[in-house]
Amino acid sequence: MKIAWGITGAGHLLKESVDVLTELALEHEVTVLLSGAGEEVLKMYGLFERVESVTGGYYRELVRGDDQKFSYPLTGRFSLGKYDLLIVSPTTANTAAKIVSGIADTLITNAVAQAGKGRIKTYIVPVDVEAGDVETVLPSKLELTLCQKCETCKAAAACPANAITPGVEINLLQCEGCGACQLACPFNAVTGGKKITIHMRDVDIQNTRKLREFEGIRVLKRPDEINIH
Numbered sequence: 001m002k003i004a005w006g007i008t009g010a011g012h013l014l015k016e017s018v019d020v021l022t023e024l025a026l027e028h029e030v031t032v033l034l035s036g037a038g039e040e041v042l043k044m045y046g047l048f049e050r051v052e053s054v055t056g057g058y059y060r061e062l063v064r065g066d067d068q069k070f071s072y073p074l075t076g077r078f079s080l081g082k083y084d085l086l087i088v089s090p091t092t093a094n095t096a097a098k099i100v101s102g103i104a105d106t107l108i109t110n111a112v113a114q115a116g117k118g119r120i121k122t123y124i125v126p127v128d129v130e131a132g133d134v135e136t137v138l139p140s141k142l143e144l145t146l147c148q149k150c151e152t153c154k155a156a157a158a159c160p161a162n163a164i165t166p167g168v169e170i171n172l173l174q175c176e177g178c179g180a181c182q183l184a185c186p187f188n189a190v191t192g193g194k195k196i197t198i199h200m201r202d203v204d205i206q207n208t209r210k211l212r213e214f215e216g217i218r219v220l221k222r223p224d225e226i227n228i229h
């Protein structure tokens with residue numbers, strides 16, 4: 001099967017999505033599409049290399065939104081019906097809102113629009129599904145209440161990406177999510193995968209509801225509900 005898998009910039013359900021994606025890539029030709037934020041967030045959570053490692057070759061490309069300029073020529077493959085399936089997981093609130101409004105100005109929203117025109121079935125896994133609170137995980141975080149502001153910051157010294165300003169913050173756009181800082185700090189002042197509870201906004205839940213009504217789109221609650229067979 002030829003599958004295209006879009007990743008947007010959500011930390012929520014990101015590892016779960018990458019787990020299913022890597023499994024599918026063992027059996028199918030999977031093209032991975034990254035929104036600009038998708039690429040950044042994958043790196044922050046240390047998952048970019050895992051995704052990169054399952055790509056390579058024709059119809060197994062890693063396509064970066066930032067390389068597709070403004071017209072997203074690659075998505076012509078969808079209008080030409082070249083794929084059997086498009087999956088977008090995880091799907092940010094931003095991407096869901098754009099899709100329901102018919103906006104197609106990122107690699108992923110454009111792929112969804114072209115898939116609709118090429119009658120390619122599309123599975124969407126939104127991060128905002130039901131009203132209420134949800135638990136999600138953070139990337140590496142410098143906990144200032146634990147930081148001892150050491151003269152030489154071992155976490156900063158261990159960071160291969162030079163992303164830590166000691167005693168201040170981690171620059172997540174530089175962070176590669178390797179976790180070396182977490183191991184290096186003797187005061188456990190750098191956390192990774194810390195869980196927080198966030199509140200689902202009404203507007204995002206309503207957009208997910210609207211997505212369910214779209215022709216050709218199936219909304220799934222979790223990436224492990226993706227069943228290809």
Ligand SMILES: Cc1cc2nc3c(=O)[nH]c(=O)nc-3n(C[C@H](O)[C@H](O)[C@H](O)COP(=O)(O)O)c2cc1C
Pocket residue numbers: 007008009010011012035036037038041044091092093094095106127136139172
């Ligand atoms: C660490 C991190 C985690 C994020 N997680 C989420 C998330 O779970 N859900 C969401 O809707 N946005 C999340 N965002 C915000 C999106 O990345 C942002 O809205 C971005 O513009 C989405 O662009 P895209 O929809 O084109 O990928 C996160 C941002 C960061 C820095």
